Amino acid sequence: MENDDGRKFRELLQEWRVPGVPKSLDERxxxxxxxxxxxxxxxxxxxxxxxxxxxxxxxxxxxxxxFKQRTAExxxxxxxxxxxxxxxxxxxxxxRKHASN
Amino acid sequence: MTDAEFREAYESHxxxxxxxxxxMTGSAEAAEDVVHDCFLLLWRKKLVxxxxxxxxxxxxxxxxxxxxxxxxxxxxSFDELAEDVAVGExxxxxxxxxxxMVAQAVAALPPLQREALILAEYEEMSLEQMVQLTGxxxxxxxxxxxxxxxxxxxxxxxxMPPRGTAYGKR
Numbered sequence: 003m004e005n006d007d008g009r010k011f012r013e014l015l016q017e018w019r020v021p022g023v024p025k026s027l028d029e030r031x032x033x034x035x036x037x038x039x040x041x042x043x044x045x046x047x048x049x050x051x052x053x054x055x056x057x058x059x060x061x062x063x064x065x066x067x068x069f070k071q072r073t074a075e076x077x078x079x080x081x082x083x084x085x086x087x088x089x090x091x092x093x094x095x096x097x098r099k100h101a102s103n
Numbered sequence: 104m105t106d107a108e109f110r111e112a113y114e115s116h117x118x119x120x121x122x123x124x125x126x127m128t129g130s131a132e133a134a135e136d137v138v139h140d141c142f143l144l145l146w147r148k149k150l151v152x153x154x155x156x157x158x159x160x161x162x163x164x165x166x167x168x169x170x171x172x173x174x175x176x177x178x179x180s181f182d183e184l185a186e187d188v189a190v191g192e193x194x195x196x197x198x199x200x201x202x203x204m205v206a207q208a209v210a211a212l213p214p215l216q217r218e219a220l221i222l223a224e225y226e227e228m229s230l231e232q233m234v235q236l237t238g239x240x241x242x243x244x245x246x247x248x249x250x251x252x253x254x255x256x257x258x259x260x261x262x263m264p265p266r267g268t269a270y271g272k273r
Contacts (some may be wrong), residue, residue, distance in 0.1 A: 014203060
């Protein structure tokens with residue numbers, strides 16, 4: 003039969019209780035059974051802040067460059083055709099690829 | 104292992120394995136990783152359960168145990184050569200909760216002593232079950248358990264009632 007000290011020692015040990023199974027463990031383990039492509043619909047990834055900032059910076063720079071390129075294109079104004087004269091005498095000359103002068 | 108068998112295995116054993124891993128590692132976060140890795144190995148068939156070699160419970164317990172010890176080794180807290188060393192000063196009650204002091208005292212035990220104590224005191228395993236689970240011989244298991252109890256009694260002496268056995272002298 004267990005002595006009194008032994009019983010009290012065991013009772014003392016039993017005062018230490020651990021938390022129950024977290025929900026996140028259920029999700030992680032039961033999530034293993036899903037097909038890989040469901041990750042594309044429901045998954046999430048953790049990105050280190052420096053990487054996130056760098057990626058955001060690159061995207062912003064690309065958008066900025068694209069925008070700048072579009073706005074920098076010269077706008078063609080209207081062209082007057084008042085002095086335009088059609089060609090009166092047209093001689094077509096075919097220049098072949100290896101033709102000499 | 105089919106999908107339904109895997110789910111059944113997880114739901115039947117998660118509490119037991121998490122509790123054990125939590126006490127072994129001293130951290131709920133680490134325990135979550137350990138139990139997750141155990142079932143990850145099972146699901147990806149990196150480990151094959153053979154019914155002829157014993158019940159699923161023992162198999163999963165063994166895997167969790169190895170992962171927990173491996174993790175403790177990686178953290179630098181597992182030195183098998185230090186198993187014989189008596190550890191721990193008597194706890195200073197101060198304002199701390201008794202449960203916290205018990206947790207800290209168990210965490211201060213060398214890993215194999217801690218394991219023996221957790222299996223015996225918290226999981227209520229018999230010596231034979233502990234031998235089967237740990238792969239150690241009976242004498243080693245008895246010795247680890249004895250040393251664990253002695254070390255704990257010494258550390259927790261301030262929490263025990265004054266009359267009775269003088270802890271640490273048995």
